[in-house]
Each structure stands twice: as structure tokens, then as C-alpha cells.
Amino acid sequence: MATPQDVLPSPALTKSPGPAPGPPAGAGAVVDPSARLVARRRPGQWISAAVALLLFAMAVSSAIRNKAFQWDVVADWFTATSVLNGLTLTLWLTAVTLGLGFVLGTVLATMRLSANPVLRTLSWIYIWIFRSTPALVQLLLFFNIGALYPTLGLGIPFGPEFITVKTVNLFGPTLTAVIGLTLLEAAYAAEVVRGGILSVDRGQLEAASALGLSRWRVLRRIIVPQAMRSIVPTAGNMLISALKGTSIISVLAVSDLLYSVQLVYLQSYQVIPMLMVATIWYIVITTVLSIGQYYVERHYAKGATRDGLPPTPLQKARAAWRRLRAAADAGPDTGAEAGLGAKTAPGEQR
Template sequence: MATPPAVLPAPSVRKPPPAPAEPRIVPRRKPGQWAAAAVALLLAAMAAASVVRNDAFQWGVVADWFTARSVLNGLGLTLWLTGLTLTLGFLFGTLLATMRLSANPVLRTLSWAYIWVFRSTPPLVQLLFFFNIGALYPTLGLGIPFGPEFVTVRTVNLIGPTLTAVIGLTLLESAYAAEVIRGGILSVDRGQLEAAAALGLGRWRVLRRIVVPQAMRAIVPSAGNMLIGALKGTSIVSVLAVSDLLYSVQLVYLQSYQVIPMLVVATLWYLVVTTVLSIGQYYVERHFARGATRDGLPPTPLHRARTAVRTAARAAVHRAARS
């Protein structure tokens, strides 16, 4: 009888060593930043508490006068003056910027001299100068230089306090607007203009489709700062007895001697209006920043808030389902 063949033992298989665990990245601790943040938060809380608990602010008086008719009328005049002077300033500033960029040396020199004069003198001095223009020029005429005048107008009857404020602020804002517009135009790459000329595009189409959209990315931030500065700068017209927001509250506290609460009323209105303008500036900047980056625009604060609310709601639903 044949013996069965011997069964050889199976060769042992070595198990591969376990893969090393991936190292966990731990952010570096920054105790100094947290300590500085805690100190800053403590100081901010102390400042807020001192404002809220200080009876000298008279918050009840502030609430009574915040929506008073005289204050709202002054606020309306401030907004009207800001919008009118800034609009006229940018229209005139566009002309000045075009003159600065012109190849004509006479136009460049005249534009530069205008900007130099109005940026070098204080706004209050300019307003007082225009308000007293009647002492220097009692009459203004239109006619032939060094010859007869055809139309003559007395400046005393022509320029009042409100018109003086409009003229002075418009001439001032136009000098700053000219530099803002000129800087925005110069920020456009010259290579794109050369490429547009090589494609045979007209000058108006190049200006409308290439120059202006790219220049606005540099113009809008500075223009927004100019808008907010013009809003606050209109307060200097109170020296001319123009009934803007500041002059309206001044009339109230000169009669009631409630100086601090009335100044708080004006401050709060300036804060409200500048906040609204800042929000508008943010969305205008986003509009002209489209296509500037390949990754797209970051989400707005409203989108972030919606995302946070949705995430919190989903987490609450999951916790409820598990329980």
C-alpha cells in the first residue's frame, strides 16, 4: 500500500508593518495675541460702559431730539449739499483730469495750477473768501477784456450763504476728484490700449469698454472716501449760517444750553449716514471687481450670515434626530 505524500506546511506570510499614523498638524499657540485681544476687549467694554452710564450724555434728551423736525431739516440740507457738490465736483474734475492728461502744455499747466491752488488752501479760508467776494469784486461783468462790459451783476445780490457753500465746496471737491480720476485712468495697463488699437476699436469704445471698467476699480475706493469726507466737510458751512445738521443742533443748544446731548445727536446722524454710504461703497467695489481674480469674489457678510444660520439649523436637526 502506497504511503500518502507528506503534506508540507504552508509557507508563513509576513504581515506588512502597520502604516505610520499621519502626523496631526497643531496650530502654533499665540498667547500674546490672545492676551492683547483680551486687553483690547476689556478697554472697549470699559469705554462703552462709561458712555452708557454717564448721565452727562443725557440720553433721554438725545432720544427726544434725534428725530426732531429741525434736526431732520438740517440733515436733509446736509445730504443735498453733499450730493450736489460731489456731483458737480466730479463733473468738473473729469474735465480737469482730461486737461492734465492732454498733450497740450497750456491745458496741462492750467489744470495743474487750479489743483495746486485749491488743494493747498484750507476749505474754511476758501468759503470765507467766496463769502466776502463782494468786497473784492462789487460787480461781475461779461464783456470784452479791457473793453466795454455788456452784462453787469452786483455780487451782493448774486451770492448768498447757500450758493457760497455750493461754489466753494464744488471747486474744492473738483480738485480732489481730478486727481482721483487721473490716477484711475493711469492705473490701466497701456498694453491693453495698444491691443485695442491693434484690433481697430474706436476711441469711444475703448474708453467705455476697457478704460472705464478697469479704472473704476481704482476710482471707487477713493471716491467713496471723498463722499464720506464731503459729508463731514459740509459741517464747516455752519460758519456761514447755512442751516445744515451741525448748525441746526447749534441753534438748539444755544437756547437750551444742552450742548453735549445735541452734539451727540449730530454725531449719531453722521454715523448712520456714513455707515449706509460705506455699505453702498462695499457693493459698488464688488461690482467693478468682477473678473479681477480667478478665484471669484469672497462671500458678502450677508451670505456668510445665511450660511452660518443654515449650518446651525442643520446641526440642530441632526442633534434632534439622534436624540
């Protein structure tokens, strides 16, 4: 028979129940609609930005207020005829040498990728020599080529020559600059083109061959569009470097931008302002080329990402202007209400 102690409930069963457990944090939690949500404060970013802007403003103010720059002289000579003529020659040399350099570099890259060991070796030797010697040394060697080869002839190899020309009359300063810079750019362009071709997935080439596509169509439709994604950024850097590298031909007395301003300050002794004229022109042209490079890269980056291309700075500015106009038309009350719906991280409710 059960005793009274056996039928009494246990202490665990007679314990008064506590409050019912609530839902876990973040699961169905009710947010007060009248609460204002604010973005997370980042004081470190604001402080660093303020310090950087302060230093930048100090540098700009120092350059503007420094009378040694002689900004009035810079303004007078910035659009002078001699300076513009030198700028035109600089742009012409940049376009010609880089264009011819990429044509020759493409040939050298094809030789490097060829199955012929002789062509591969010759291409490697060319690239090795021109990348291993300074550009100034190469230009001076070409400028003094008359000391090595007084005459150049055209005829049968190891046989008689039909046409003979004196190198002194053939190689002037401008032609020497074109030849020297072209051969130098070709060595770098060859590696750029070769790297772009090697960046294309090998499986796509095998798939194209399995479909029976011709070599020209594979090159035009598959290899070039994908290789350009790797070629364009480096080629843009080469273009900017070629623009600035043309200043080295001033040692050959070629009237480029730098040599033109040098002629002026050698006569007027206004060294700093004339150098600033050349500096500003180089910055302007480099900025224009960088903008063009940006849009060319966007053109060849189509389809590379699933989310599409990010908006351009001009598109961002237009979108910001539209938001400002919409906020101004809606009025301050609507803008305040819209601020309540801003998305913030959990725990940022105030």
C-alpha cells in the same frame, strides 16, 4: 593558497542585522481612526481678544452710565424737525458738490493728461492752488467776494458788458457754500480720476488701437471699467469726507446739521447732548455710505481675481445659519463624529 583567515567573514558581514528601517515620518503613516483631532490652541489670541472686549465694554458702559450725556435729551431731539431739515440740507450739499466736483475734476484730469502743454499747465495750477489753501479760507473768500468784485458782468471780453449783477445780491450763504465746496472737491477729484486712468495697463490701449476700436468704445469698454477699480475706493473716501466737510459751512450761517444743533444748544445750553445728536447722525449716514461703497467696489472687482470674490458678510451669516441648522437637525452624535474629520496641521493629534 588561501589561509583560514582569508575565508573567514569580516566583522562587518557577521554583525547581526538591526531592526529594519521604517518608513519616513509622514510617508504612509497610519493614523488611529479613534484618535480625536483638535485645533491648535492659541492662548495669546484669546487673551488679547478678552482684554479688547473688556476695554470696549468698559467704554460703552462708561458712556451709557454717564449722566452728563443726557441720553433722554438726545432721544428727544434726534428726530426733531429742525435737526432733520439740517440733515436734509447736509445730504443735498454733499450730493451736489461731489457730483459737480467729479464732473469738473474729470475735465481737469483730461487736461492734465492732454498733449497740449497749455492745458496741462492750467490744470496743474488750478489743482495746486485749491489743494494748497484751507477750505475755510476759500469759503470766506467766496463769501466776501463782494469786496473784491462788487459787480459781475457778461459781455465781450475786454469790451462792453451787456448784463451786470451785484455780487451782494448774487452770492448768498448757500450758493457760496456750493461754489466753494465744488471747486475744492474738483481739485481732489481730478487727481483721483487721473490716477485711475493711469492705472490701466498701456498695453491694453495699444491692443485696442491695433484692433481699430473707436476712442469712445475704448473709453467705455476698456479704460473706465478698469479705472473704476482704483477710483471707487478713493471716491468713497471723498464722499465720506465731503459729508463731514459740509459742517464747515456753519461759519457761513448755513442751516446744515451742525448749525441746526448749534442754534438749539445756544438757547438751551445743552451743548453735549446736542453735539451727540449730530455725532450719531454723522455716524449713521457714514455707515450707510460705507456699505454702499463696499458693494460698488465688489461690482467693479469682478474678474480681478482668479478665485472669485469673497463672500459678503450677509452671505457669511447665511452660511453660518445653515450650518447651525444642519448641526441641530443632525443631532449631537453626528456633530461629534463630524468633529473627528476636522482638518488640522500635522502633529496636532491628541
